[in-house]
Amino acid sequence: MLWVVLALLSAVALLAICWPLIRPPRALSRGQIDVAFYKAQLAEVDRDAERGLLAPKEADGARTEAARRLIAAAEAPEEIAPGRSRAAMAILATAALAPALALGLYAAIGRPGMPDLPLAARMSRPANEIDVMAAISKIEAHLAGNPDDAKGYALLAPIYMRLGRYEDAAKSFAALRRLKGDSAELDSLEGEALVAAADGDVSDQARKLFEAAVAADPKSFRARFYLGLAAAAAGEKDEARRIWGALLADAPADAPFAPAVRARLAALDGQAIGAAQAAPGPAASPERAAQIAGMEGPQQQAAIRAMVDRLAARLAESGGGVDDWTRLVRAYVVLQDQAKARSALADARKNLAGDSKAGARIDALARELGLEG
Structure with missing residues (x-):
């Protein structure tokens, strides 16, 4: 059915919107940044030792400390930030629940079994009939906000009679009697x-x-x-x-x-x-x-x-x-x-x-x- 297809399309649209927030970031993780930092620190110690800015004993100590930290950073497990994990789960839940909620609401208050009106059938209706129904809808909407407009009831009542909507016609004539005496x-x-x-x-x-x-x-x-x-x-x-x-x-x-x-x-x-x-x-x-x-x-x-x-x-x-x-x-x-x-x-x-x-x-x-x- 059309409404099932529309629900699936809605789910796809939600997923497309949320995907950038779900996928892993392209930037380096914290562990990779630490490894790169300590490697750069080792290279800097070597440069300072070559230029005589550090004594050999001090250079060896700095290399040892930087190497220790580099090994620790390289061996540390990768972790996803808790805030990002919860956000991803919330986004996924929204993408799954929104179409389900829409379907349930439509099944409760909508009319899933109502057949559509094919285009050929709509086009085959006389143009004057379509115009009359459109005019009736406009007048009814006008009277809903202006219940004391006698002209509207005077227009509707005979149309209702011709269409066989006799109860509506009687109500319109009653409204005219109320307004005009x-x-x-x-x-x-x-x-x-x-x-x-x-x-x-x-x-x-x-x-x-x-x-x-x-x-x-x-x-x-x-x-x-x-x-x-x-x-x-x-x-x-x-x-x-x-x-x-x-x-x-x-x-x-x-x-x-x-x-x-x-x-x-x-x-x-x-x-x-x-x-x-x-x-x-x-x-x-x-x-x-x-x-x-x-x-x-x-x-x-x-x-x-x-x-x-x-x-x-x-x-x-x-x-x-x-x-x-x-x-x-x-x-x-x-x-x-x-x-x-x-x-x-x-x-x-x-x-x-x-x-x-x-x-x-x-x-x-x-x-x-x-x-x-």
Whole structure:
């Protein structure tokens, strides 16, 4: 692996730096210096004796003493200075331990098993995608240091929605509401992000946001659509019919969401199987519902099935409220999968065993759909 090669290269680099401090010095040792000194002293005694500066007896004594010291210096063992030996050992230990420490730290907090992204794969990514991700990173870094910059959140929120990062989008819309105050538009946008993040479940938090949006703007199409969806999921067909009927009456004839609303109204009346009959199942945005409505039979059923499967997986993993289980059971009935509808009913009863009101609703649903027994 690359990180192993890098560790080895680091060890080699450390050794190259420390080698001049480890290798033996080129200068003479202390013993060699002493030998050279006494040899020079003997030669000097001979020169002084030849020039008559020393008497023969004094010269013989000086030669004898210098020769004795020369022999002692030549026979003395060579020793490395203790300070230099300890320094060399410390350097060697550092060179060995530094790569080992780096490897251990990387194994603890790094991701050694993460594959690299080949150059070809990086180059194949669309340039606009790379630019968008770079822009997102810059804006996120800016907001980390400037959490009260509403413009940054206004830029990020719709981008997060397009990328499917619904939880981040909901947080960005919430930050905008905090900084700019509540409005019908921001309330409905945050609610829609929460619905998308919950795989179509209109939670209590999202419902309150939609209700606030309608209170501020009774003509809010987005908020009214999701309120009708919440009513339909809760089995309140008359309320859903009232909300969506009024929505269509107020909408232009060519409104992009009109086909999706008509399809869901048709599903409430038990009409033709199609995208509208995904209404009891995981909610989609009006745009997504319109896309499904325009699909051909097999493709349409596959899209609906995928939405229902996501809801079932979420409930199996983390559970949910009675509205979630009601939605799932109805979705299986719409898909004409009686076995899974009965299984979902059984799971709902187990998960909601401590809630008598929820249990009563599940029993009423079983009777309504003919799934008793």
